[in-house]
Amino acid sequence: MYFTKAIGLLATIGTLASAAPTSMNVTHLSNLPTHGSVNTNGGNDGGSVNIHNNMKDTIYYWSVSQDAGSMKTLEPGASYTESWRTNPDGGGISIKMAMKPEQVDGDTIFWDLSLIDMGTGSQFTEVGFAVTSNDSGCPSATCAPGDTACADAYLVWNDDHATHGCPARTQMTLNIGPAA
Structure with a gap:
């Protein structure tokens, strides 16, 4: 590792x-x-x-x-x-x-989203959230409002799909709730 x-x-x-x-x-x-x-x-x-x-x-x-x-x-x-x-x-x-x-x-930053330990009825899950960046080659991730099984986030401890890598120069934005 x-x-x-x-x-x-x-x-x-x-x-x-x-x-x-x-x-x-x-x-x-x-x-x-x-x-x-x-x-x-x-x-x-x-x-x-x-x-x-x-x-x-x-x-x-x-x-x-x-x-x-x-x-x-x-x-x-x-x-x-x-x-x-x-x-x-x-x-x-x-x-x-x-x-x-x-x-x-190298110049790589690794990141992920996690829904682990959020519990049922989490306000974050209710309003949704998304990660975007200024680099079209960097993956984005979106969990729509109410999506308790979001494919772009870790849901259980042994998920192995939600880690992403982006160039270190990338500017990333996390929006929680609907963007205005």
Whole structure:
């Protein structure tokens, strides 16, 4: 998996969390070692994710909440554990991984829309929303008012169709509700 530049166009509409957040005590990531067996276990009151490096190569990773954590390394044979935790701004946590410390995806920004965790009767779903851009080669996405099964957005945790890529120079616009 490559670490990508990403924008959360729909952070106010839905939370696409890589880890289901719960309130837990967690060791601050800035205090973690940069290699070897790493553990941020927050206690026995919740779950966690365990990452085992079974390869011959070092894995580079970042735990990302409201800020990208510093790059850490997971040496061959080492493991990393991170307890589910809540992002201080209320969003989800992502763990980004790469095989090289240099993170160059060219000039591409990856983005998506998410209806995950919106619940029934969401006002956002009732009024609809759309993403457009100034680049005709960049995909747009539209969820019409009342469309609870919008094909342009993630609907469940294992959807894999709604991520789009656009040149980094693209100006994107998210309209919530009918455009005037």
